[in-house]
Amino acid sequence: xxxxxxxxxxxxxxxxxEVVGAxxxxxxxxxxxxxxxxxxxxxxxxxxxxxxxASKGRIGVLVSLGGAVLAGAGVAWMNWLIGVGQxx
Numbered sequence: 001x002x003x004x005x006x007x008x009x010x011x012x013x014x015x016x017x018e019v020v021g022a023x024x025x026x027x028x029x030x031x032x033x034x035x036x037x038x039x040x041x042x043x044x045x046x047x048x049x050x051x052x053x054a055s056k057g058r059i060g061v062l063v064s065l066g067g068a069v070l071a072g073a074g075v076a077w078m079n080w081l082i083g084v085g086q087x088x
Contacts, residue, residue: 024071030071040066 042057 024075027071028068031064031071034064035061
């Protein structure tokens, strides 16, 4: 029995894919920009001895890396789930 999700069964599914793709692109661009800004803040704050701001910069770097990983891995995870679902 070959059961799989019918992505063409809904009207406007192509538009939904375009919107999700655009949102993913914005999420990745914002995560990279946040990573750059946070890394600069972390470096400048560490060199000037402002440890509170350095801590905030480090947290910003870690959060932006996590956001980029989650946004990028979301597509791979969804494709893997669809592949597993087709094998069941």
